[in-house]
Amino acid sequence: MEIKVEKLINEQKQKTVSLITLEKRLKKRLGDEVSPWFYKELANAILALEEKDIIEPFKNAKTYSRDARIKEKYKKKKALMVDEKTLKQELLTSFHQNISVSYYLKHLEEYHDMKEKVKMISEFLKGCYENMPYLSVNERSYEIFEEEKFLASKEGKKLLANLKLSLETLYCYETYEPFFHIGIARTKNENILIVENKDTYFSIKKLFLENIHSWDNIKFSMIIYGEGNKITRSYEYLEEGHRLAPPLPSF
Structure with missing residues (x-):
């Protein structure tokens, strides 16, 4: 800037x-x-x-x-020209080996604006160790920058892409919006009923608990309260729930 x-x-x-x-x-x-x-x-x-x-x-x-x-x-009062030679030298000699500097060597102006954050990431990487505990992306963002939302922001994602780093490299993971549901879909072939309206969800949930698991002759094994369009931000959470679902009992 x-x-x-x-x-x-x-x-x-x-x-x-x-x-x-x-x-x-x-x-x-x-x-x-x-x-x-x-x-x-x-x-x-x-x-x-x-x-x-x-x-x-x-x-x-x-x-x-x-x-x-x-x-x-x-x-x-006066003009000051940016010392490009100094910036290039800094990029080539100052940062952790996992950081790619190729993008910023071609975009020194952008680097000048972001170099404090690049330094913060480099210092974090220097302190990493084997089997380091993973944190959520917001927790790691606050640890590195004291800005909870930066890593998950458009600007933060662009910075990581420019440095050819990933959340995995920073020992962190994305979190997704959870949702209310009943039942669980254990296979990809099972139907899921997504209900936008809260009152309708609780009415259908009551029927589900009474072993009524179909609507218009279509069977479903899970009901989700979608909260309007909010459910679109929770598909990854749904995938995670599927992976963690307990297996069906065998007799």
Whole structure:
């Protein structure tokens, strides 16, 4: 983010930098890649450029409404070019051997924005050991970044893909939305009845408990309360339930 912000500031002819205008230009340039943490990252970039003496706030400038750490107006002081040689050297010598740096060697601007998170992943990998306990993806994300949702986010998945890492490499696993159900489907040929409405689910569940296991002459071995469209986020959980289902008793 810092390099993108610096480039936009350097591109403009005016010495006055309006955060509102900069925000709009940055969103337009990022397009679909606007992060959920956009305003926090923008403020961090502004603070970094201020610390490097690239910009300084006007004394009477109002506080930026999206982040109280920065102001609405700044003035340019000097331009700073990113040292690409240093970034490449850092990529080639600083990180754990399991991290692939080929993508970021070709996209140094992106690396500059993400290098702190790359460092965090590298430090984690250096501390890994054989038979290390697995955690859920959110738990591992908080351990590495102190951001519970980052690894499972679009940005987190993209970072792992760029580094050619997987959740398995980080000793973690995805979790899925559980659901209410009765019965269990033990084979792929068994029918499952998914009911969207809660009241209907409990009515059919009552019939199921009375050994009525069919609807319109179609037999089913499991009823799921789908909660509208929520069930579509739970198919993996359903597969897990199938794998863990106890075998049928033999007589």
